[in-house]
Amino acid sequence: MNKSLRLIVVLTVTAALSGIILAFLNIYTAPRIELNANKTLSEAVGYVLPEKQTCEVKVIGNVTFYIGKNANGENVGVAFVAEGDGFQSRLRILVGMDPDMTKILKIKVLQQAETPGLGTKIENDPTNKTDALWFHKQFENLPLANQITVVKGKAPDKDKSQIQAITGATISSKAMTDIINAAITTNRALYLKKAK
Amino acid sequence: MANSKVTYTKEFFKGLWDENPILRMVLGTCPTLAVTTSAINGVSMGLAVIFTLVMSSLMISLMRKMIPNEVRIATFIVVIATFVTVADRIIAAFYPEISKSLGPFIPLIVVNCIVLARQEAFASKNPVGRSVIDALGMSIGFTLVLLVMGSFRELIGNGTIFAKQIMPLSFTPWMAVALQPGAFLTLGFMIGIANWINAKGK
Numbered sequence: 215m216n217k218s219l220r221l222i223v224v225l226t227v228t229a230a231l232s233g234i235i236l237a238f239l240n241i242y243t244a245p246r247i248e249l250n251a252n253k254t255l256s257e258a259v260g261y262v263l264p265e266k267q268t269c270e271v272k273v274i275g276n277v278t279f280y281i282g283k284n285a286n287g288e289n290v291g292v293a294f295v296a297e298g299d300g301f302q303s304r305l306r307i308l309v310g311m312d313p314d315m316t317k318i319l320k321i322k323v324l325q326q327a328e329t330p331g332l333g334t335k336i337e338n339d340p341t342n343k344t345d346a347l348w349f350h351k352q353f354e355n356l357p358l359a360n361q362i363t364v365v366k367g368k369a370p371d372k373d374k375s376q377i378q379a380i381t382g383a384t385i386s387s388k389a390m391t392d393i394i395n396a397a398i399t400t401n402r403a404l405y406l407k408k409a410k
Numbered sequence: 411m412a413n414s415k416v417t418y419t420k421e422f423f424k425g426l427w428d429e430n431p432i433l434r435m436v437l438g439t440c441p442t443l444a445v446t447t448s449a450i451n452g453v454s455m456g457l458a459v460i461f462t463l464v465m466s467s468l469m470i471s472l473m474r475k476m477i478p479n480e481v482r483i484a485t486f487i488v489v490i491a492t493f494v495t496v497a498d499r500i501i502a503a504f505y506p507e508i509s510k511s512l513g514p515f516i517p518l519i520v521v522n523c524i525v526l527a528r529q530e531a532f533a534s535k536n537p538v539g540r541s542v543i544d545a546l547g548m549s550i551g552f553t554l555v556l557l558v559m560g561s562f563r564e565l566i567g568n569g570t571i572f573a574k575q576i577m578p579l580s581f582t583p584w585m586a587v588a589l590q591p592g593a594f595l596t597l598g599f600m601i602g603i604a605n606w607i608n609a610k611g612k
Contacts, residue, residue, distance in 0.1 A: 217478070220478050221478050221480055221481050224476060224477055224478055224481060224485065225481050225484060225485060225488070228473075228485050228488050228489065229488050232488050232489070232491070232492040235492055235496070236492060236495055236496070239495070239496055239499055239500075240499065243499040243500060243502070243503040246503035246504070247499070247502050247503050247506075250502070250503070250506040254506065325510075327513060329589065330447045330567075330588050330589065331447075331567055331568065331583070331585045331588045331589065332585065332589075340568060340570065340573075341568070341569075341583060343579060382585070
């Protein structure tokens, strides 16, 4: 066989075989990967809307709202994903709010890749032996009289929507509140106007 | 290196120490530094590399007489990328937690020099059995180093190993060891200790 023809044949056959293998693998794994993603999300929605029994998904503008209903079909809260830049990574946070969007019920960090051991405490803080989830639990039942602000070195005042920053991760803490504030402001306008 | 007088046992054990990819050849340091923030991350990464390296060496060794010299690197990369994608998708489908914590470092095994180096230096010149043994030794050597590094950094940086509390609760974790400087220091000391042991043996 001619030399340059051989180069073409070997590479083409290898690439084609590889393509076939990957195509079959994808048929097999893609549904499972999607299932995992859906499961993670629906578990997260269940977490941030504690009274939810069923969930209605509504897209308003380009935002997806997860509207939780209890057994009687009453609206028990609404959740949405807030997204933005943290200290060194993209943060995706699921925010659960009451139906009138006047206070936060619970939040959950869906995705983050902040500084290990410092910024990652926004999701999970293993150094805090009493409660590893203390940081994002501060958002639970947080009234929204003002924008949420972070405080350092003093006890936060919940009535003024204050939360305590993480030592050594002020930027991550601040970024998280900024992302949540911005998402609440835009989504509240969208949701309360269209949903009613 | 392609010496048929070398026994299979020797072929296997050289990857663990004499030609250990990280400690002796200093290959694949990018994933080594990046993923060893905890023991479980190090071991998961190691397992993915074992799978990729063994399968790639097997394939390349089978194909070694067909691959024209001019396109050998391209062929290696296609074969390696295929197995890395297989590993990545399977981890994402069955172990979503691990997939999340390793992030982009599984796909990046494609450009891990350990894998490519074994194809170029060994699998493309040796019969199948020998190549697989070599790949096993090399990737297990890699995994062991990741395990030791991950455990050490998790222990000092977080007080735990495999998320089990080891240090007394009063121990204040040295955050820096779990961060990037700790990765370089740990690897540096490990290579230093390996060199010291080798020098003493002579």
